Structures are given as structure tokens and as C-alpha cells.
Amino acid sequence: xxxxxxxxxxxxxxxxxxxxxxxxxxxLGAAVSDTSYLTFPPQGFTLRWFTNIFEISAFRTTAIxxxxxxxxxxxxxxxIGIPAAYALNRFxxxxxxxxxxxxxxxxxVPEIVLGFSLLKSVTISLGLPVFLxxxxxxxxxxxxxxxxxxxxxxxxxxxxxxxAAISLGCPPLKTFFTVVLxxxxxxxxxxxxxxxxxxMNDVSVSLFLTGPGISTLPIQILAHMEQFFDPTIxxxxxxxxxxxxGVMAIVEATLGLTFLTK
Amino acid sequence: MTVSLTLDSVTAHYGSTQVLKDLSLxxxxxxxxxxxxxxxxxxxxTLRLVAGFLEPTSGxxxxxxxxxxxxxxxxxxxxxVFQNYALFPHLSVRDNVAFGLKQRGLGAAERLxxxxxxxxxxxxxxxAERMPAALSGGQKQRVALARALVIEPPxxxxxxxxxxxxxxxxxxxxxxxxxxxxxxxxxxxxxxxxQEEAFSISDRVAIMNxxxxxxxxxxxxxxxxxxxxFVARFVGFENLIPMRVSARDGxxxxxxxxxxxxxxxxxxAFGAIPDRFVLAARPDGLAVTRAGEGRPAGIPVTLxxxxxxxxxxxxxxxTPGGDxxxxxxxxxxxxxxxxxxxxxxxxxxxxxxxxx
Ligand SMILES: Nc1ncnc2c1ncn2[C@@H]1O[C@H](COP(=O)(O)OP(=O)(O)O)[C@@H](O)[C@H]1O
Ligand SMILES: [Mg+2]
Numbered sequence: 001x002x003x004x005x006x007x008x009x010x011x012x013x014x015x016x017x018x019x020x021x022x023x024x025x026x027x028l029g030a031a032v033s034d035t036s037y038l039t040f041p042p043q044g045f046t047l048r049w050f051t052n053i054f055e056i057s058a059f060r061t062t063a064i065x066x067x068x069x070x071x072x073x074x075x076x077x078x079x080i081g082i083p084a085a086y087a088l089n090r091f092x093x094x095x096x097x098x099x100x101x102x103x104x105x106x107x108x109v110p111e112i113v114l115g116f117s118l119l120k121s122v123t124i125s126l127g128l129p130v131f132l133x134x135x136x137x138x139x140x141x142x143x144x145x146x147x148x149x150x151x152x153x154x155x156x157x158x159x160x161x162x163x164a165a166i167s168l169g170c171p172p173l174k175t176f177f178t179v180v181l182x183x184x185x186x187x188x189x190x191x192x193x194x195x196x197x198x199x200m201n202d203v204s205v206s207l208f209l210t211g212p213g214i215s216t217l218p219i220q221i222l223a224h225m226e227q228f229f230d231p232t233i234x235x236x237x238x239x240x241x242x243x244x245x246g247v248m249a250i251v252e253a254t255l256g257l258t259f260l261t262k
Numbered sequence: 263m264t265v266s267l268t269l270d271s272v273t274a275h276y277g278s279t280q281v282l283k284d285l286s287l288x289x290x291x292x293x294x295x296x297x298x299x300x301x302x303x304x305x306x307x308t309l310r311l312v313a314g315f316l317e318p319t320s321g322x323x324x325x326x327x328x329x330x331x332x333x334x335x336x337x338x339x340x341x342x343v344f345q346n347y348a349l350f351p352h353l354s355v356r357d358n359v360a361f362g363l364k365q366r367g368l369g370a371a372e373r374l375x376x377x378x379x380x381x382x383x384x385x386x387x388x389x390a391e392r393m394p395a396a397l398s399g400g401q402k403q404r405v406a407l408a409r410a411l412v413i414e415p416p417x418x419x420x421x422x423x424x425x426x427x428x429x430x431x432x433x434x435x436x437x438x439x440x441x442x443x444x445x446x447x448x449x450x451x452x453x454x455x456x457q458e459e460a461f462s463i464s465d466r467v468a469i470m471n472x473x474x475x476x477x478x479x480x481x482x483x484x485x486x487x488x489x490x491x492f493v494a495r496f497v498g499f500e501n502l503i504p505m506r507v508s509a510r511d512g513x514x515x516x517x518x519x520x521x522x523x524x525x526x527x528x529x530x531a532f533g534a535i536p537d538r539f540v541l542a543a544r545p546d547g548l549a550v551t552r553a554g555e556g557r558p559a560g561i562p563v564t565l566x567x568x569x570x571x572x573x574x575x576x577x578x579x580x581t582p583g584g585d586x587x588x589x590x591x592x593x594x595x596x597x598x599x600x601x602x603x604x605x606x607x608x609x610x611x612x613x614x615x616x617x618x
Contacts, residue, residue: 167335183352
């Protein structure tokens with residue numbers, strides 16, 4: 001049985017879809033335009049803007065920095081976030097209710113404010129190396145994802161199986177790794193992906209924390225655009241898009257996309 | 263190796279709320295004792311104390327010669343069966359059963375052999391490869407049972423293991439639990455809120471209320487000779503009549519209800535009668551007869567609704583002191599609204615200490 005949709009609904013949905021997809025097409029078009037400035041529709045066809053990315057060393061180094069920061073920052077956030085989410089769920093009735101919100105604060109605080117305060121307090125006052133500060137900033141930025149997404153899968157975790165394991169002779173810490181972790185692995189992977197993508201895309205926090213010689217890819221894109229405004233920007237965007245789509249395709253193939261929105 | 267379980271004056275708190283009050287309990291070696299009581303009375307808390315998931319504020323817990331009181335939970339060697347099965351969702355049925363053996367450092371081959379033998383015993387040999395999600399409730403509980411039994415623990419504990427199963431399966435499973443428990447002679451503590459289940463499966467039953475054990479005895483004794491009003495009410499003594507002795511004449515005791523009705527009770531029939539007591543009776547134990555000349559003395563009542571029970575009529579009886587339920591013979595149906603006499607049937611009644 002097919003229920004027919006109201007025409008207005010069909011039109012609205014198509015319109016929203018078009019608005020969402022249009023920029024992607026525009027960027028794709030702009031990236032292959034054989035002009036020295038960003039333009040759409042493309043004039044001519046060339047792939048030189050794509051090769052150009054790899055010729056500009058700043059793109060290479062910042063891409064590597066971004067990947068490192070995203071990897072390590074996400075790992076750090078999970079290292080803190082998983083135990084935090086565990087404790088929040090396991091001891092929910094014994095903990096004050098505001099505690100859970102503390103871990104979501106970085107989402108609520110505008111990123112600009114987060115970046116600025118980190119600049120003031122960590123970079124300037126403590127004089128830590130730029131890379132370390134970037135790493136800490138990103139870890140803080142993505143911590144809420146780690147806590148929330150892992151927390152969501154712990155919320156449906158039945159803690160009595162942990163007690164079952166302990167009663168069978170498994171020490172508590174080992175129980176966490178042999179019984180709890182395997183059952184929340186989907187949440188951990190989801191948290192990793194969301195946090196990783198967030199970190200890779202971040203501009204506002206990084207803007208304050210990048211320093212001499214160290215920058216991230218989004219900041220480099222921004223800087224390049226201010227200077228040149230050529231289609232390289234569009235082609236980088238296309239590559240980032242392909243990367244994101246690739247990650248999503250892997251998620252879809254292994255876990256199903258709905259799992260990210262659960 | 264069968265050992266006894268002893269809880270000695272155990273007190274437990276959640277935060278500042280006291281949940282168990284000076285609870286003492288002894289389960290003999292090989293015995294199955296049930297904790298029976300309504301929700302929230304502290305049954306699960308008692309199990310959690312013994313399992314080591316909660317520390318008592320005071321008192322001690324011993325299993326045979328071992329003092330469990332401060333021993334970490336994973337060193338206690340107790341088999342647990344939960345209401346919600348608590349199987350490991352990421353492990354196959356076989357690996358679930360073998361989990362405890364693995365913790366004990368058994369080699370893979372021996373684990374497999376023991377786990378499969380245990381699955382055979384609970385009738386799930388052909389399900390070894392399945393994941394828990396692909397099992398029915400009854401099968402899950404069998405796996406949980408196998409997982410607890412395979413470590414050959416000196417003590418088994420069950421927390422409402424049958425509550426999530428349907429009625430027919432509940433009866434099958436409880437027979438099976440009893441069979442396996444008997445066969446191994448494992449000392450067991452069993453929690454349920456279902457009286458029939460507790461009475462049918464247990465050697466002895468502890469009836470609990472608000473963190474205390476009200477009476478611990480064989481089901482027959484609890485059913486026929488409750489020790490106090492709480493237990494009496496729990497096992498269906500619907501009439502609890504507070505009384506006060508006004509005169510004693512040899513073996514005959516005259517006592518009054520609060521509303522002033524007089525009963526003469528023979529100590530030969532009822533046993534020793536203290537000055538203040540509660541007369542407890544099921545509807546069977548209060549005979550309803552027509553008021554009139556030559557009838558036995560008793561509590562005068564006005565009859566309310568009459569219910570046909572098959573073996574007798576049951577009447578709602580109202581008196582100025584309260585309402586009672588009594589039974590009358592099928593040969594003499596009485597009309598609602600008429601006056602009647604309620605007289606206690608000695609062998610069906612209990613004399614209990616006063617409530618307060
Ligand atoms: N984790 C807890 N924190 C606070 N109070 C609890 C907790 N668990 C149980 N309680 C309280 O302790 C009392 C006994 O609970 P429990 O032992 O679970 O009862 P039962 O198993 O007999 O239904 C109840 O009043 C319950 O509300
Ligand atoms: Mg309970």
C-alpha cells in the first residue's frame with residue numbers, strides 16, 4: 001500500500017532537499033572551473049586545482065596536523081568521556097543531577113568563547129606549546145560527544161550483567177573490559193566518528209589556538225581564501241566531502257547510518 | 263561440599279535510609295530457603311549483601327567457615343540467577359556458560375566440555391551456538407541457571423527468577439530449579455513475592471516485612487500456625503479480631519472484642535490464651551449460623567453479601583467493631599440483612615500476640 005503525499009509536502013521536501021544539496025553541486029562545479037577565481041557555473045574543465053592542493057605545502061602540513069589533532073583529541077576525549085559516561089550512568093541515583101550537564105557545557109558555551117578562554121588561560125598564562133593547546137582545545141570541544149553518545153548506549157545497558165560477571169569471579173576492572181565495553185562498542189565507534197568529524201571541521205576554537213608554524217586545515221583554507229580566492233578552496237572542500245562521505249559509507253556498511261542518530 | 267549460610271544481625275542502609283533491620287537468618291547446608299514479601303521489603307537488598315554488591319552497616323555474613331562480610335564480590339563464589347536473566351549479550355550460549363570457568367583459569371577444552379555437559383543437563387545442548395537474543399525467556403533463564411550451576415558454587419541465589427515468564431513456564435521452571443538444586447545439594451537462597459512459588463519450592467520460607475523477617479519456618483507451619491498478625495494476614499487469615507480476657511474459669515476463658523461481643527474459648531481447644539490476644543481465622547474458621555435459641559454463643563453479626571463457594575457459602579458479616587468474613591453450610595442458606603452468630607472453629611483459628 002502506498003499512501004500518497006500531499007502535494008505541498010512533496011514540494012516543500014524537494015525544496016529543502018535542493019537547498020541542502022545545491023551548495024555541494026556549486027562547490028563541485030567551482031572546483032573544476034578553468035578560471036583563476038571562484039565562479040559558478042564552471043567555465044571550462046580542469047583538474048589542476050586538485051593537483052594545486054598537493055603542491056601548496058601548507059595544505060599538506062595542516063592536513064597532517066588536523067588529522068593528528070583529530071585523532072589524538074578524540075582519543076583523549078574518549079579516554080575521559082567513557083569513564084565519565086560510565087560513572088554517570090552506573091551511579092546515576094547517587095550522583096547530583098547537575099553533574100551530567102557539566103560534561104555537556106562545551107556544547108552550550110559558544111565555541112568562540114571556548115577558544116578565546118583557552119587562549120587566555122592556557123596558551124598565554126601557562127605558555128604551553130601550540131600543538132598541545134590545540135590538542136587540549138579539541139579534546140574539550142569533542143568531549144560532550146564522547147560523553148553523550150557513549151552515555152546513550154550505556155543508558156540502555158543492563159548493569160546487572162556486570163554483577164553477573166563479578167559473581168562469576170571476574171574482578172570489577174576486568175569486568176568493564178570483558179563485559180561492558182564489548183556491549184557499548186557501537187556507541188564508542190559512533191562517538192569516535194562524530195567527535196573526529198567535529199574536530200576536523202572546527203574553525204572557531206582553532207582560530208584562537210593556532211600559532212606560529214602550526215595550523216589546521218580549516219584555518220589554512222580560510223587563510224588561503226583570504227589571499228587568493230581561487231578554486232583550490234572548492235577542490236579542498238570536495239576532497240573533505242569525499243572523505244566524510246567515505247566515512248559515512250563505512251558506517252552505513254558496517255553499522256547502519258541510523259545508528260549515528262540513535 | 264555443602265555449607266550453611268548465616269546472616270547475623272545484619273543492618274543495611276541506602277544512604278541514610280535503613281533498609282534491613284538487625285536481620286538474622288540461617289540456611290542449613292543443602293537447604294533451599296525463600297525470602298517472601300511484598301515489593302520493597304528488602305529481599306533483593308539481602309541477596310546483594312550476601313553477593314557482596316552492598317556492604318552491611320553492621321552484622322556479619324558467613325558461608326560455612328568463611329567470613330564473607332568484607333570479602334570482595336568476585337571472590338565469594340556464589341551462583342546468581344537474576345530476574346532479567348542478565349546474560350552476556352555479546353557471547354554465545356556456550357560462552358555465557360563457560361564465562362565463570364574461564365575466570366577460574368580452566369583451559370579451553372575443559373571449559374567447552376563442562377559448559378556443554380551443563381547445557382545438556384538443562385536441555386539446551388542444541389542451542390550452544392546461539393546468541394542470547396535468539397532465545398525465548400524460558401531458554402534464557404535456563405542458560406542463566408546453567409551459567410550459575412557450572413561453577414559448582416557452595417551457594418546459589420535467585421532473585422525472582424521466574425517473574426518474567428508466563429504462568430505455565432513458571433511452574434515447569436520451578437520444578438526444574440528444585441530438581442537441579444536437590445541433585446547438587448546446593449545451599450540456596452531464593453527470593454520471590456509469589457506465595458505459591460515460595461511455598462512449593464522451599465524447604466523453609468522467611469516472610470519479610472519492612473526489612474525484617476517476620477517468621478521463618480516450613481510452609482506447612484506458616485500456613486497453619488502463623489506466629490503474628492502480619493504473617494497471618496499474609497497467608498490468608500482475613501479475620502484478625504483483637505480480644506481481651508475478662509474472666510477465667512478453669513479451662514474456659516471469657517474474652518471480649520473491642521466492640522464488647524463476648525466469646526467463651528476453651529484453652530483445651532485453643533491452647534494457652536494470654537490476657538490480650540488476636541483471634542486469627544480464615545473465613546473457614548468462623549462458622550456462620552442463624553441467631554436463636556439453642557445456638558452456640560458467638561459474635562452477633564448482620565449478614566451482608568453471600569457468595570457461593572462450592573463447598574460452603576461465604577458471608578460478609580458486619581458488627582459495630584468491624585467487618586468479618588465467615589462461612590456457613592450449604593444446607594442452611596441465610597439471607598443478606600438477617601442476624602447471625604459467628605463462632606470460631608478451634609482447629610482453624612490461631613491465638614496471636616496483640617499487634618502494636
Ligand atoms: N539503590 C538504592 N538506593 C536507594 N534505595 C534503594 C536502592 N535499592 C533499593 N532501595 C530501597 O530499599 C528498599 C528495599 O529494596 P529491595 O531490597 O530492592 O526490595 P525488594 O527486592 O524486596 O522488592 C526499598 O524501599 C527500595 O526503595
Ligand atoms: Mg527485588
